[in-house]
Amino acid sequence: MIGEDKLDYTGFIERVYARLGLDLRYYKRRQMERRILSLMRRRGFQAYEDYYEAIMHDSALRQEFIDRVTINVSEFFRNGSRWNVLAEQVFLPLKDRERIKIWSSACSTGEEPYSLAMMLDRLGLLDKSVIEASDIDRPALDKARRGVYSEEALKKVADSYRSTYFLRTADGYQILPRLQAKVHFFWFDLLRSPYPDRAYDLILNRNVVIYFTDEGKDHLYRGLSRALKPGGYLFVGSTEQIFTPERYGLYLVAPFLYRKKM
Ligand SMILES: C[S@@+](CC[C@H](N)C(=O)[O-])C[C@H]1O[C@@H](n2cnc3c(N)ncnc32)[C@H](O)[C@@H]1O
Numbered sequence: 001m002i003g004e005d006k007l008d009y010t011g012f013i014e015r016v017y018a019r020l021g022l023d024l025r026y027y028k029r030r031q032m033e034r035r036i037l038s039l040m041r042r043r044g045f046q047a048y049e050d051y052y053e054a055i056m057h058d059s060a061l062r063q064e065f066i067d068r069v070t071i072n073v074s075e076f077f078r079n080g081s082r083w084n085v086l087a088e089q090v091f092l093p094l095k096d097r098e099r100i101k102i103w104s105s106a107c108s109t110g111e112e113p114y115s116l117a118m119m120l121d122r123l124g125l126l127d128k129s130v131i132e133a134s135d136i137d138r139p140a141l142d143k144a145r146r147g148v149y150s151e152e153a154l155k156k157v158a159d160s161y162r163s164t165y166f167l168r169t170a171d172g173y174q175i176l177p178r179l180q181a182k183v184h185f186f187w188f189d190l191l192r193s194p195y196p197d198r199a200y201d202l203i204l205n206r207n208v209v210i211y212f213t214d215e216g217k218d219h220l221y222r223g224l225s226r227a228l229k230p231g232g233y234l235f236v237g238s239t240e241q242i243f244t245p246e247r248y249g250l251y252l253v254a255p256f257l258y259r260k261k262m
Pocket of ligand 1: 069071072073074075078080082105106107108109112134135136137140188190205206207208237
């Protein structure tokens with residue numbers, strides 16, 4: 001039969017998983033399929049089969065594909081009012097702790113962990129904080145480690161922060177080495193890597209779960225809950241409420257902010 005052995009979406013993502021270890025089965029199909037098809041067509045491919053062969057043989061096309069499907073748009077202090085809640089409800093109560101351990105678990109190009117570093121510095125808590133930041137996208141992590149941003153990327157950063165925490169260089173705005181040194185970046189796949197046990201006082205997981213299926217979300221929240229210390233906080237994106245937080249041993253303390261039971 002004509003077309004019988006043509007690769008379809010499901011076959012394509014299975015092959016991608018087998019060869020690249022990138023598991024797109026837990027990402028919502030409609031969004032993901034549209035995203036992949038539009039990229040394929042922009043590059044002149046009509047069939048999944050041809051596109052699959054091309055990305056396996058051409059590293060630039062492959063990297064473009066990974067960047068596109070992992071979606072790494074970010075901002076400093078994204079959803080600003082939520083960050084005030086973080087300062088008041090999480091950082092101030094933790095201020096007497098000897099050490100505060102934080103994980104920005106889908107940090108993209110670094111805006112989120114550096115926002116944390118700036119805020120903690122302002123609150124006088126940076127020295128006792130450990131900030132870890134991870135992502136699945138290696139080029140995004142490379143950019144995060146460099147810590148250089150365009151003027152456009154800084155447009156929502158208050159002038160007082162810009163002048164205190166960035167150095168103007170020929171390439172743009174460089175985050176101050178003192179803050180950069182406080183953020184430890186590493187690669188981590190939220191759907192496949194093993195989660196640590198009771199490691200963090202606060203985890204940020206923002207604007208990634210929107211792309212996951214219910215099964216993917218379930219896996220993620222189990223892992224994040226395990227990684228929190230009892231009484232630790234989980235800060236999620238502003239469209240990402242967890243519908244049954246008690247399933248994961250969490251409860252709501254403020255919109256988009258959860259706490260793990262003691
Ligand atoms: C839209 S960005 C969000 C960045 C930041 N948290 C924020 O809210 O601005 C989503 C990030 O999730 C990452 N991501 C997607 N799937 C992932 C996975 N399975 N494991 C880890 N990171 C993932 C992407 O690479 C991307 O950098």
